[in-house]
Amino acid sequence: MDVFKIQGGRRLKGKITVSGAKNSAVALIPASILADSSVTIGGIPEISDAWTLKALLEEIGGEVTFEDGKMTIDPSKMVAMPLPNGNVKKLRASYYMMGAMLGRFKQAVIGLPGGCFLGPRPIDQHIKGFEALGAKVTNEHGAIYLRADELIGAKIYLDVASVGATINIMLAAVRAKGKTTIENAAKEPEIIDVATLLTNMGANIKGAGTSVIRIEGVDELKGTKHTIIPDRIEAATFMIMAAAIGDGVVIDNVIPLHLEAVTAKLREMGVIVEENEESLYIPKQTNLQAVDVKTLVYPGFPTDVQQPLSVLMTQAEGASMITDTIYSARFKHIDELSRMSAKARVEGNTAIIQGPVSLEGSAVTATDLRAGAALVLAGLIAKGETEIHEIHHIERGYSSLIEKLCALGANIRKESSVIKTNNKA
Numbered sequence: 001m002d003v004f005k006i007q008g009g010r011r012l013k014g015k016i017t018v019s020g021a022k023n024s025a026v027a028l029i030p031a032s033i034l035a036d037s038s039v040t041i042g043g044i045p046e047i048s049d050a051w052t053l054k055a056l057l058e059e060i061g062g063e064v065t066f067e068d069g070k071m072t073i074d075p076s077k078m079v080a081m082p083l084p085n086g087n088v089k090k091l092r093a094s095y096y097m098m099g100a101m102l103g104r105f106k107q108a109v110i111g112l113p114g115g116c117f118l119g120p121r122p123i124d125q126h127i128k129g130f131e132a133l134g135a136k137v138t139n140e141h142g143a144i145y146l147r148a149d150e151l152i153g154a155k156i157y158l159d160v161a162s163v164g165a166t167i168n169i170m171l172a173a174v175r176a177k178g179k180t181t182i183e184n185a186a187k188e189p190e191i192i193d194v195a196t197l198l199t200n201m202g203a204n205i206k207g208a209g210t211s212v213i214r215i216e217g218v219d220e221l222k223g224t225k226h227t228i229i230p231d232r233i234e235a236a237t238f239m240i241m242a243a244a245i246g247d248g249v250v251i252d253n254v255i256p257l258h259l260e261a262v263t264a265k266l267r268e269m270g271v272i273v274e275e276n277e278e279s280l281y282i283p284k285q286t287n288l289q290a291v292d293v294k295t296l297v298y299p300g301f302p303t304d305v306q307q308p309l310s311v312l313m314t315q316a317e318g319a320s321m322i323t324d325t326i327y328s329a330r331f332k333h334i335d336e337l338s339r340m341s342a343k344a345r346v347e348g349n350t351a352i353i354q355g356p357v358s359l360e361g362s363a364v365t366a367t368d369l370r371a372g373a374a375l376v377l378a379g380l381i382a383k384g385e386t387e388i389h390e391i392h393h394i395e396r397g398y399s400s401l402i403e404k405l406c407a408l409g410a411n412i413r414k415e416s417s418v419i420k421t422n423n424k425a
């Protein structure tokens with residue numbers, strides 16, 4: 001099994017470039033299924049989720065190339081092959097194969113998705129949407145079976161403003177007959193990105209990025225070219241790293257508007273954030289102050305940044321509180337941070353973190369993607385060596401992380417860890 005080894009205490013300085021957004025990429029790639037000819041997407045991050053989706057599209061007959069961040073998908077020979085197991089279990093966003101295949105083939109068999117375990121992650125709102133469009137949906141032995149004679153536009157009110165359900169219903173509805181309205185839709189920037197691709201393919205979508213999305217179905221969608229938006233969660237991770245251990249870091253390829261909640265909270269902690277059109281500059285920081293944070297749907301503070309921010313809180317003066325209203329159990333990293341001498345505890349859906357403390361290097365486990373990012377940051381700050389296990393979680397969402405951090409002066413490398421066995425045989 002591979003591990004990350006970090007020698008902590010090295011200051012970071014220079015420029016780091018943000019990759020394309022994971023949560024856009026994982027929806028844009030399945031969206032290509034709906035076209036009748038090739039779709040090319042630029043800026044796809046080199047993350048395992050993108051490679052897994054490429055493999056899934058190939059399993060159903062897609063011809064896909066992925067080189068230098070450019071993915072070209074020819075969907076013309078795809079068929080409605082069932083995908084009950086295997087790659088679908090490796091990532092959360094395999095659920096987008098449901099909406100896209102239902103939209104194109106009026107049928108799909110897709111295993112329940114994997115991805116980060118953050119507490120229960122139901123997909124009832126996705127299914128409610130598919131059923132409203134006329135699909136019969138059953139769950140058989142851990143796979144979702146979807147079938148429709150035809151899809152007919154409908155009015156769908158989401159009980160929770162779910163990112164996945166909003167995008168999945170858009171995917172299923174763009175080729176349905178008539179009008180679909182999604183009310184209480186999620187407003188994340190990645191939803192606008194997917195709507196932009198679909199619109200360029202010929203779809204008729206209004207209101208993406210607001211809480212009401214209106215779709216007028218079309219008979220067919222054509223191939224197109226698209227460039228993905230920058231990853232606001234990766235950017236936020238780098239902002240936090242720069243605030244914790246930077247000697248002046250430029251974070252390039254960002255949309256500052258997408259980061260407003262993060263920037264505001266960092267400023268409240270005393271961090272100086274200079275905004276330019278497509279980049280941010282964070283000078284060396286002193287005197288970080290404790291803050292209270294609550295995660296919310298966009299444009300609120302993102303849950304995906306909660307775990308990295310909690311590490312910065314260990315360096316701030318006073319007691320900080322961070323409440324996750326989206327995923328109440330997203331705190332597995334706190335136990336790992338405690339191994340590194342953090343003073344933190346969890347009460348319900350809130351972590352209480354006392355700072356400043358001197359973190360100590362240790363062997364820790366990335367229990368999920370952003371827990372992994374948090375531990376990388378903790379390792380960069382800590383005295384001595386930190387060894388992070390289960391890094392496959394981190395590789396689902398951070399492209400070339402080692403290379404990017406080493407270029408800023410970090411001492412981090414990937415190694416194969418030798419499992420010691422009692423070899424008596």
Ligand SMILES: CC(=O)N[C@H]1[C@@H](OP(=O)(O)OP(=O)(O)OC[C@H]2O[C@@H](n3ccc(=O)[nH]c3=O)[C@H](O)[C@@H]2O)O[C@H](CO)[C@@H](O)[C@@H]1O
Nearest residue numbers: 023092093120121122123124125126160162163164165326
């Ligand atoms: C691949 C991807 O884009 N992942 C992101 C997406 O996940 P994902 O799309 O899975 O998250 P959702 O926005 O759907 O979930 C938000 C909340 O709604 C609940 N819910 C969701 C769907 C449903 O049918 N029923 C239901 O109750 C969830 O349990 C959660 O409490 O948005 C999350 C919230 O910003 C992010 O943390 C993830 O990084």
Ligand SMILES: C=C(OP(=O)(O)O)C(=O)O
Nearest residue numbers: 092093115116304369370
């Ligand atoms: C939770 C995340 O990802 P996923 O939904 O793909 O598991 C994340 O990106 O932080």
